[in-house]
Structures are given as structure tokens and as C-alpha cells.
Amino acid sequence: MSTRHILLGLLARGPSHGYDLKRRHDERFPQARPLAYGQVYTTLQRLVRDGFAEVDGTASDGGPERTAYRTTETGTRELARWTGEIAPPAPHVTNEIFTRLVVLILTGGDADAHLRAQRAAHMARMRELTALKTAPDADLTTVLSADYALNHLDADLRWMTTTAARLTTLTTEVRSR
Structure with missing residues (x-):
């Protein structure tokens, strides 16, 4: 599972902040291990660093400051590349x-x-x-x-x-x- 690609996919629908991305991840992938908030924010920072996402703005709305992120053109291309890949079948299945x-x-x-x-x-x-x-x-x-x-x-x-x-x-x- 690629957390960065999942978050890019969730951002593809429009700007969002980390809290909403975590909530939507946990709703959309109910059988997966829930993401920790720290993992969401660390991944978002890496997406920004790598040019796949950018800060859309910050707002506090009377509460803590929230930073919204959006995908970039580069991020959209990366998401398309990733979703177009075929996952190779495991050569030796063991459990x-x-x-x-x-x-x-x-x-x-x-x-x-x-x-x-x-x-x-x-x-x-x-x-x-x-x-x-x-x-x-x-x-x-x-x-x-x-x-x-x-x-x-x-x-x-x-x-x-x-x-x-x-x-x-x-x-x-x-x-x-």
C-alpha cells in the first residue's frame, strides 16, 4: 500500500487538510490499518517536497490553524502513472x-x-x-x-x-x- 498515492488520490477530488484526509482514508479503506495523524502530515510534507502537492492555504476558523493541500500537475501525472501500473503477482505466496x-x-x-x-x-x-x-x-x-x-x-x-x-x-x- 502506498500512503503517498492514496493521499494523492484523495486530494484529486479537491483541496483538503490532513484531518479530513485521515478521516476519508479510514472511511474509504475500512479493512486497512487506520492511518496515524503523524503519518498523514509527514506524507503530506513529502508530497510537497517532491512537488506532487502544494499548500492551498491556511485557516483557523476559530480553532487550531489548518493547512489545506492540493495536488499539483506533477502530482496528477504521478497518480495517473501509479494507477496505471499493474501490481505483479507474488512469485511465492506464503502465509x-x-x-x-x-x-x-x-x-x-x-x-x-x-x-x-x-x-x-x-x-x-x-x-x-x-x-x-x-x-x-x-x-x-x-x-x-x-x-x-x-x-x-x-x-x-x-x-x-x-x-x-x-x-x-x-x-x-x-x-x-
Whole structure:
């Protein structure tokens, strides 16, 4: 995830100050880790330094002084370049589930029980995400994010099913070495 590009994307709709950018980030990317205010302001300073954004003005409106930022032409071109890139598929996909399972197989643990428990956890999370995306107040970002997560969980479940079918062969192979 590129925080600088996300903030450029949020600025593309018009000038904004850091507080609003942080709030909009957290609304638009609900499944992502929320941004810290310090990260927003540091990133904005770097965008200005690199010529991708500029200060649009400051105002206090009776409260603390707020600096508004806007994207520059250079920032607009950078955002277009970044959004036009294709993210390369990971050459070797590995995750915690895979790693734990391999260690369980290598150490003689109960890999089958672990897969069953992991499957149950995935199914529970899938039910939560389905409820989230079908809620009457679900916005487009929530639906897209939930769909993305659901598809990844589904892929994990398919891998677990394939692996469970191979467990006897895998454990025999490891024990014979």
C-alpha cells in the first residue's frame, strides 16, 4: 500500500487538510490499518517536497490553524502513472497458515486438527464479511473490500481442502526422510 498515492488520490477530488484526509482514508479503506495523524502530515510534507502537492492555504476558523493541500500537475501525472501500473503477482505466496502447517507436519503435530480449526475460523470470518457487505448501510468501499477479503479467504479454503486430502501422503513422506 502506498500512503503517498492514496493521499494523492484523495486530494484529486479537491483541496483538503490532513484531518479530513485521515478521516476519508479510514472511511474509504475500512479493512486497512487506520492511518496515524503523524503519518498523514509527514506524507503530506513529502508530497510537497517532491512537488506532487502544494499548500492551498491556511485557516483557523476559530480553532487550531489548518493547512489545506492540493495536488499539483506533477502530482496528477504521478497518480495517473501509479494507477496505471499493474501490481505483479507474488512469485511465492506464503502465509502464516502455510508456515504453521509445514511446522506441524515436520514436528509430528496434528495438522488435520489444525486445518479443521483454521477452516472454522475462516468460515466465521466469511460470515462476518458477508453480513458487513450486505448491510443496508454498506457503501461501495465496504462492499469491494469485503469481496476482496472473501475471495482470498475462499482461496485459502480451497488450498486447505487440497492440503487436507494430501496430509497422509505428506506426513508419510516427511517421516520417511
